[in-house]
Amino acid sequence: MTIKLYLFDFDDTIISTKIYAELYQPLLKMIKSKLKLTDSQLNQKAENLGLTKNKFGRWDTGDLCRELNLLEEYYQVLEKQIKVMPVLHNTVISVFKKIKAKQKKIAVVSNSMRRTVNAYLHKYELEQYLDFTFTRDDTQCKKSDDVYWQKLIKKQKLNPKECLVIGDDPEQDGAIPEKFGFNTLIIKGPQDLKKVSQ
Numbered sequence: 001m002t003i004k005l006y007l008f009d010f011d012d013t014i015i016s017t018k019i020y021a022e023l024y025q026p027l028l029k030m031i032k033s034k035l036k037l038t039d040s041q042l043n044q045k046a047e048n049l050g051l052t053k054n055k056f057g058r059w060d061t062g063d064l065c066r067e068l069n070l071l072e073e074y075y076q077v078l079e080k081q082i083k084v085m086p087v088l089h090n091t092v093i094s095v096f097k098k099i100k101a102k103q104k105k106i107a108v109v110s111n112s113m114r115r116t117v118n119a120y121l122h123k124y125e126l127e128q129y130l131d132f133t134f135t136r137d138d139t140q141c142k143k144s145d146d147v148y149w150q151k152l153i154k155k156q157k158l159n160p161k162e163c164l165v166i167g168d169d170p171e172q173d174g175a176i177p178e179k180f181g182f183n184t185l186i187i188k189g190p191q192d193l194k195k196v197s198q
Helices: 018-035 039-048 061-067 071-084 092-101 114-123 146-156 171-179 190-197
Strands: 005-008 105-109 132-134 163-167 183-186
Touching: 018 039, 018 061, 018 071, 061 071, 071 114, 092 105, 092 190, 114 132, 132 146, 146 171, 163 171, 163 190, 171 183
Parallel strands: 005 105, 005 163, 105 132, 163 183
Antiparallel strands: none
16 A cells, blocks of 8 residues: 555654753753752652653653643743754755655654644744644653554544654554554664655
């Protein structure tokens, strides 16, 4: 069956997550200052909220700020940094153009919050290539949860056999969507994106 829709993961596929590493300490400092917490108190609070550290041993600062009612402050820092730090992988736009030239559709499927995704899409003028974005705000869960994919299929009226999920996580962008009939392509790095448009 022909692929009609390309579903791109966001972080570490389209956008380099080095921006989050750069923002990590400033955001932790802001949280500790606002809430008058020490390092160990902040860690304890995060654990009490049910948060876990990522593969880099860091808290997801977006999740942390959301749980602590500091999202506005989070976005003030993030949106300022997005303006000055180039983190779009350089092959993305050429790949998107090639897909669109073939009259195919493109979407972003992300674990990030919609406002985060939109901030990047706006900065890099990517909206023009996208048919839709689907984020964890649409499902109240992440791609590691079956419900995410079930809601995506239902909301966008997808035939998974006509879709290709492209991402860097073998579980969330591979094994889980495959259960629902999606085609998948796991990439090791942004240079692998070129394979998509061949």
